[in-house]
Amino acid sequence: MGRRAATVQSSIRADPSRNLPLLQPSSVDDGGPQTEPREAGALALAPVPVKTSATLEATLPDDYALAPEEDLLARAARARRSLGDDALVLAHHYQCDEVVAFADATGDSFKLARHAARSRSPFIVFCGVHFMAETADILTRPDQAVILPDLAAGCSMADMAHVRQVEDCWEALREAGGGATVPITYMNSSAAIKAFCGRHGGAVCTSSNARRLIEWALGRGERVLFLPDQHLGRNTAHAMGHPLESMVVWDPALSMGGLTPGALRAARFVLWKGHCSVHTRFTLEDVHRFRAAHPEGRVLVHPECTFDVVQAADCWGSTEYIRRVLDEAEPGSTWAIGTEIHLTNRLASEHPDKSVRSLSPVMCLCATMYRIDPPHLCWALESLVRGEVVHRVSVPTEVAAEAVVALERMLEIA
Ligand code: SF4
Numbered sequence: 001m002g003r004r005a006a007t008v009q010s011s012i013r014a015d016p017s018r019n020l021p022l023l024q025p026s027s028v029d030d031g032g033p034q035t036e037p038r039e040a041g042a043l044a045l046a047p048v049p050v051k052t053s054a055t056l057e058a059t060l061p062d063d064y065a066l067a068p069e070e071d072l073l074a075r076a077a078r079a080r081r082s083l084g085d086d087a088l089v090l091a092h093h094y095q096c097d098e099v100v101a102f103a104d105a106t107g108d109s110f111k112l113a114r115h116a117a118r119s120r121s122p123f124i125v126f127c128g129v130h131f132m133a134e135t136a137d138i139l140t141r142p143d144q145a146v147i148l149p150d151l152a153a154g155c156s157m158a159d160m161a162h163v164r165q166v167e168d169c170w171e172a173l174r175e176a177g178g179g180a181t182v183p184i185t186y187m188n189s190s191a192a193i194k195a196f197c198g199r200h201g202g203a204v205c206t207s208s209n210a211r212r213l214i215e216w217a218l219g220r221g222e223r224v225l226f227l228p229d230q231h232l233g234r235n236t237a238h239a240m241g242h243p244l245e246s247m248v249v250w251d252p253a254l255s256m257g258g259l260t261p262g263a264l265r266a267a268r269f270v271l272w273k274g275h276c277s278v279h280t281r282f283t284l285e286d287v288h289r290f291r292a293a294h295p296e297g298r299v300l301v302h303p304e305c306t307f308d309v310v311q312a313a314d315c316w317g318s319t320e321y322i323r324r325v326l327d328e329a330e331p332g333s334t335w336a337i338g339t340e341i342h343l344t345n346r347l348a349s350e351h352p353d354k355s356v357r358s359l360s361p362v363m364c365l366c367a368t369m370y371r372i373d374p375p376h377l378c379w380a381l382e383s384l385v386r387g388e389v390v391h392r393v394s395v396p397t398e399v400a401a402e403a404v405v406a407l408e409r410m411l412e413i414a
Helices: 054-058 069-085 109-118 131-140 165-174 193-200 210-220 230-241 261-266 282-293 307-312 319-328 339-351 374-385 396-414
Strands: 009-015 020-029 087-092 105-107 123-127 146-149 181-186 203-205 222-225 245-251 269-272 300-301 334-338 353-359
Touching: 020 245, 020 282, 020 374, 069 087, 069 334, 069 353, 069 374, 087 203, 105 109, 109 123, 109 131, 123 374, 131 146, 131 193, 131 261, 131 307, 131 396, 165 193, 165 222, 165 269, 181 193, 203 269, 203 396, 210 222, 210 269, 222 230, 222 282, 230 269, 230 307, 245 319, 261 374, 282 300, 282 307, 282 334, 300 374, 319 334, 319 339, 353 374
Parallel strands: 087 105, 087 123, 123 146, 181 203, 181 222, 222 269, 245 269, 300 334, 334 353
Antiparallel strands: 009 020
């Protein structure tokens, strides 16, 4: 049996204490978590203790770094029980099984943000990467603390677009002329980039709604600036019928992005030169090798993969789409999956009646996501039990105010 489907919805409400609109549960089927988030407990609205320490944030204490994993897991379980409904533990699909076992909900970045937004728990322990924790902080109240167990858990793709570089690109687009540009940023971007989009009439998108957001943007302007993943932008725009010739790539390492004003003016899509270091490891040769060995097999990949891989695949889509396709696949079918290895392995064990493997023979692992391990999770949970908040992720209010505008637009459109 596949995982049960859950039905949640999103709508906007005002948070008077921060003067920001926040997400609320509503009725969009987003594929469903493995477990529902807990209801808030009696202490759920208690003020967040703010005893934080720069030292604690810098180094994992030896007590955690050197302890055997089974001890850490037992200690983390005790701490988790003790925190009860005052903590919500969220885990991304790419987390390792030991961490996922602690999750009140699992999902992609957007689904986890929704869980954070509707939670009343004062502590949200976010087992994901930095941009996800930032989004959760933007969507929660100021009296809730979002904790990333290891602050070094970043995302190489999000790091490929810095807001000052994007502002330079924006200025070049303005000078090139040729009509209005609408910026669309993938969820996998920093809060500052989301704020940039909010400020300039743009929106956030996810891998499941990128098409709708691009359609919306083209209804408002002459061109789209798509950040920071060129592959998601290219794959989606091409699937919508836009030719590759209508797209240019802005390379932030080059003067004028490596483009001329004429090329910018003529482009319908300006794709930021960013990529996912995990999904771009899948190659066309991987597809050919799998097809030669399994002529009856099917290839299912994520849109962060390169254009040639996506074109050669049988089907492609978001993490939630990949889960759905496998849930609905016939028993006995054979699949090669082009996404992060922890998710692929979990899908293989959830579908023993199907043959499910990674498309690549090399380990396609998200190394930064993998930083959230039992020692860091145990440290974060036991610290909360002691009344200490370690590794809180906090987005400045002015950045959050603009970023939430871009997130709201996505929810209104998608
Ligand atoms: S899989 Fe890629 S896009 Fe996702 S968090 Fe890891 S590096 Fe970032």
